[in-house]
Amino acid sequence: MRRLASLGWVFLWVSSMTLGGGMAMLPLLERELVARRRWLTSDELVETIAVVQSLPGLIAINMAVLVGYRVRGVAGALVASVAVTLTPFLLVALIAGTLASLSNSPTLNHVFLGVRAGTAALILLSLARLARAALDGPFAWTVAALAFLAAVVLQVDLTLVVLIGFAAGLALAVARALGRARRS
Amino acid sequence: MNLLTLFLVFAKTALLTFGGGYAMVPLFQNEIVFRHAYLSAADFANLVALAQVTPGPIGFNAATYVGMVREGFAGAIVASLGVAVPTFVIALAAAIGLRRMRGTEWMTQLMRGLRPCVVGIIAAAVVFFADTSVFTAPFANLLAGRDFGICWQGAVIFAAVIVVHRLWKGLNPLWSLALSALLGWSLFI
Incomplete structure (x- = not known):
């Protein structure tokens, strides 16, 4: 039960804190799943990505299901997928409802450009760690x-x-x- | 249009999409704008821009947005479930199948081939995120000898994140994302 809750928590906040879907979550997931909690080895994470990329549908949900299932079976898959979609759902439903357009603000565009550049760097750092075992x-x-x-x-x-x-x-x-x- | 059609349209689109991310955009555009006319072309462009600045997968953002605009909150739920449910079912079947095959000799060898391939794909993801931040034109243009440039602000942020993580091993990436946002805001002033 405790593990199920922390699985949900990891996917909830990782998906809330990243822009750009599946691959943008990689650096944060790698830290939580491999380095801190040791639920997966780095080889297993790379294998998961291989499977995720060859399935139809959304990368982030595929990733949540595969990791959730490994950690805690079908219940884990379910909890992780709900957690990974909760924030995006609420946020977009809210924005679409009020019809506000975030993307027209130049300041926000600069902030998000910064986040994309930072995300690129973080994925590169993850890559350097994951490649050591795979190559x-x-x-x-x-x-x-x-x-x-x-x-x-x-x-x-x-x-x-x-x-x-x-x-x-x-x-x-x-x-x-x-x-x-x-x-x- | 009723909720069932909305569900089916997004379920079908999700099932036809392989590779995720921006590979989805043309397919979603085809279904949402051309076949079902749920949104105008301009609204769809806004949606893609919005999806870049909200967390979560772009296909999921698109479903929630269209559902909300067309049928309100119930529509948002139904359309989001439309992309999520088929994805979930297939991924779960794959996860169960994978567990059965783990440890066999063929699977071990197959993974020895797949792992380096994924390393290449992750490297491509670095380029994908850099294409709209560190570079002013897609990286592929540089190799093809076409227009290419570097956005210095993006390059500074990229370098800053690398240096920060080299200095503080084990730093939570959340801090460097906050730093990136702050630098993005301040460097353009």
Whole structure:
């Protein structure tokens, strides 16, 4: 029960404090889930993102369901998804209701530009920590570089970029299976 | 238009969207503006701008906004559930399936391929956020030899956050987000 409550709390405040949805939550989630609470290892967080990116729907909810389920089963998935959507729902319903337009204020636009720049830096810092475990050799570096170039330069849909990882994983699995067949 | 249609339209749109984030925008625009005429093109542009300055996923913000504008609070709830419920069901099925397969040799190898791929995707997310803050034009333009520039305020904020986290290991990122907002406000004066 205690764990369920803190799971809800983590997703509630992380989603309330970040602008930009799924990936913007990564630095805060990494700190809460991996560094502080040790509910996931950094490899498990990276695997979760792989699954999240290959599913349809909203990244933030996918992330909440996968993490919530790992930590506390179906109840955890439910609590985390409600928590992750609560603040965005109330805030947008309120703004749409009063028809106020936040985006027309130049001052606020500058504040949010600052937040986006800060978010970019925070994701880079998370990346540096997560990459240490994931990039364990030249093969992994090549896959990472291909995925980055496909996403940024060719602007390939991220779901298709994940296929690069699937192909690399399948190649490794087949190579392993062939190696074993040859030995026996 | 009734609440059921609203639910179905957003459920369908969420199910068709892979990759999340701004990949969703054209698809949502197609459904909301062109097919169902829930919003005008200008209102949709405002909605995208609004979604950038409110927390939460853009697809979810869009659903809440359209529901609220068209059918009031009940509409906001129904449209938001429309994007959230199918996403939840599929992700839960994936989470359960993943647990069953964990530890098998094939899964271990598959993850060895997927992990570096995700590192590349996270690196792309850095560029995505920097594209509208640190850079004045998309980073891809630099590689293609087209118009590109750096917004010095964005670059200063980016560097400040990196330096602050190097100096204070384990600092809560919330503080550096507050610092970014403060610098964003003050550097442009």
